[in-house]
Amino acid sequence: MPSSEIPYKVTIAVLLILMETGRLIFGGIWWRRETKTQATEKGLPLLEAVLWLAAIATFAYLVTPWLDGFRLPFPPWLRWTGAVISLIGVVLFVWAHRALGRFWSPMLEIQPDHRLVTTGPYRHVRHPMYSTFFVICIGLSITSANWIVAVTWFGGFAVILRHRIPDEERMMIDEFGDEYREYMRHTGRLIPRMRG
Numbered sequence: 001m002p003s004s005e006i007p008y009k010v011t012i013a014v015l016l017i018l019m020e021t022g023r024l025i026f027g028g029i030w031w032r033r034e035t036k037t038q039a040t041e042k043g044l045p046l047l048e049a050v051l052w053l054a055a056i057a058t059f060a061y062l063v064t065p066w067l068d069g070f071r072l073p074f075p076p077w078l079r080w081t082g083a084v085i086s087l088i089g090v091v092l093f094v095w096a097h098r099a100l101g102r103f104w105s106p107m108l109e110i111q112p113d114h115r116l117v118t119t120g121p122y123r124h125v126r127h128p129m130y131s132t133f134f135v136i137c138i139g140l141s142i143t144s145a146n147w148i149v150a151v152t153w154f155g156g157f158a159v160i161l162r163h164r165i166p167d168e169e170r171m172m173i174d175e176f177g178d179e180y181r182e183y184m185r186h187t188g189r190l191i192p193r194m195r196g
């Protein structure tokens with residue numbers, strides 16, 4: 001591995017550790033209760049497969065020279081800009097986990113006393129975790145300057161966009177009905193809605 005690559009790899013490793021730690025702390029996995037209803041999500045195996053691919057590709061990029069042939073010719077200033085973008089993404093990603101608290105789940109499910117969260121980032125967007133995941137995809141792709149890493153992360157986002165979000169909104173409408181429809185009227189899906 002060329003030594004000039006090491007600072008980027010260390011930065012990405014630190015960002016990913018921050019992302020996963022924030023998720024563990026605020027994702028509420030240890031105070032999660034039983035599921036009331038679990039939505040059928042046809043895209044789940046595909047989503048899991050692509051996210052595993054992204055994890056494996058990123059790990060290979062970080063610790064092996066196997067992906068070194070897939071470099072993108074990005075200058076250092078751009079790669080460090082990518083690191084700043086990733087950091088902003090990770091902070092907002094963790095903030096969304098904190099706001100959703102114990103209603104967070106890696107699957108589409110409703111808990112027995114589930115209520116609709118509309119605070120924090122959920123005030124403005126319905127899927128802040130997915131939006132910030134997109135920001136992280138951009139940041140990590142630029143910083144790694146590796147197109148295998150980029151393709152696998154953006155692949156994960158594409159599956160979220162195509163399958164996860166429509167299924168999730170259907171489940172939320174089934175559960176919360178008009179409350180969710182009303183919520184949809186004044187929030188954006190991934191980007192805050194403009195006033196007026």
Ligand code: SAH
Pocket residue numbers: 096100103104105106107108109110115116117118122126127128129130131168
């Ligand atoms: N799509 C959201 C949440 C992802 S976690 C985001 O991107 O931030 C997925 C779980 O969150 C689902 O199982 C669903 O039950 C729950 N969920 C999604 N939006 C919610 C909301 N506004 N209030 C409460 N729970 C929500």
